[in-house]
Amino acid sequence: MVQGTIIKGIAGFYYVESDQIIYECKARGKFRKANMTPLIGDRVMISLKQEENSTDRFLEGTIEEILPRTNSLIRPPVSNVDQAMVVFSVTYPQIHLDLLDRFLIHIEREHIKPYIVLNKIDEDNSESYQYIVDRYIKVGYEVICLSAREKLNTDILMPKLKDKTTVFAGPSGVGKSTLLNTIEESFTLETGEVSEKIKRGKHTTRHVELMPLTGGGFVLDTPGFTSLQLDGIEAEDLKHYFIEFKEYEGTCKFSGCTHTHEPDCNVKAALEAGEISKERYNSYMTYYKQLKDTRRW
Ligand SMILES: Nc1nc2c(ncn2[C@@H]2O[C@H](COP(=O)(O)OP(=O)(O)OP(=O)(O)O)[C@@H](O)[C@H]2O)c(=O)[nH]1
Ligand SMILES: [Mg+2]
Ligand SMILES: [Zn+2]
Known part of the structure; x- marks a missing residue:
């Protein structure tokens, strides 16, 4: 064998x-x-x-x-990765923050290090995506704004990829394959236009592929996806995957506080004080309720 x-x-x-x-x-x-x-x-x-x-x-x-396995994801279907580049585009296809939050939950659960990559900044001179950068930096994530096509800020990625196994994931058409072709000159991954009419990608990459980098390390190109379920996650565990809650864990009045309805909750206090983003907390509440309801069924 x-x-x-x-x-x-x-x-x-x-x-x-x-x-x-x-x-x-x-x-x-x-x-x-x-x-x-x-x-x-x-x-x-x-x-x-x-x-x-x-x-x-x-x-x-x-x-x-x-x-x-050290870890695994269902979407994209990969295992044994150290980190994930979660790629979105600042123009088209439009950024889908619900998908980003769901994806971050899965990544945190599998102990994979996430980076948020916002591609196609060459197409947005008004920097209208800055609020996204601010929101996720405040959470504690690294957000990298770049242009794969114009090779703007792409060199920021290189040292992060060295000697690591990194999965590139995100919706179709955001530029994952284009970005990988920029990172490694010898790559000739197929790329596809974003549809003029519906402004979405055309699912050009069909298979997951693990590829070595000349400088050391591996990358995985993956097909784009548009939705992500949270099945298999217990509502009570969800709080652990919102990393901005971590510093308050164990400080609320009730041990095992879910930060949803309990009195004297320090996560909710941090929310009122503006230390935790409202949008992220709303995501948490939405998913928490969904997971509770699914279980009831
Ligand atoms: N303006 C601009 N267009 C880009 C950039 N990066 C990629 N694109 C374009 O976006 C389109 C989609 O790129 P792909 O690399 O095929 O996207 P993908 O994420 O691999 O898509 P799937 O394989 O379908 O999941 C192509 O037309 C690229 O030329 C960029 O930085 N700026
Ligand atoms: Mg692709
Ligand atoms: Zn609490």
Whole structure:
């Protein structure tokens, strides 16, 4: 058996890299039965099929075992990442802050370090996105405004990517693949126009792919997504994924305060004092209620 990493999956085949060799693999049926889907980024053990003729483009193998993951996401479907570049565009497609908040919840839950990337600043001279920058910096996130096309501020990303595994995620058409092509000259990822009519991306990237960087580290390009569920999260745990609540945790009158309806809540006091953003707190309340209601059903 050989140990390798899944770098790509297409039509039921997984491409597993080990020592610079890529094996085309099928997964054993036992994974499907256990409801366990191999993810890009998984470290796996594969058994090799007898090589029939050496002119084959890929050597063949079978995934026998998925080694323990440090973390995983469902959307995009990746595992074992250190950090995430959550990419949005400041023009079109329009930024979707509800999606950003939902995505941050999943990332925090999996202990992945997030960066918020606002792309296409070349198209917005009025800097109308500044309120987003202010809001999320106040939360404690790093927000990077750049233009992949004009190569503005893209060099800020390079040192952050070095020796790390970074997933680029966000809606279709925000410029994830364009940005990756800028970061690494040898990349030739396909990019697509934003639709004139509906101002949305055209889902150009179809597969997740893990790629090495010349300077060290790996990046994952992923297909854009437009919605994100919070299923599987307990309403009571939600507060842990709003990182601006952390400094108040344990200081409220009631231990186990959910910061929703309890008296003498320090998160609500911070909200009144303007230390916590109203919009973020509203997101929290909305999701909290949704999760409570789902459970009731
Ligand atoms: N003006 C401007 N356009 C950009 C910038 N970056 C990307 N674009 C354009 O945005 C469109 C979408 O870019 P992609 O890189 O294909 O977007 P994506 O996020 O990979 O989209 P999917 O693969 O569909 O998820 C293309 O027409 C790019 O040329 C930028 O910094 N400024
Ligand atoms: Mg793409
Ligand atoms: Zn509280």
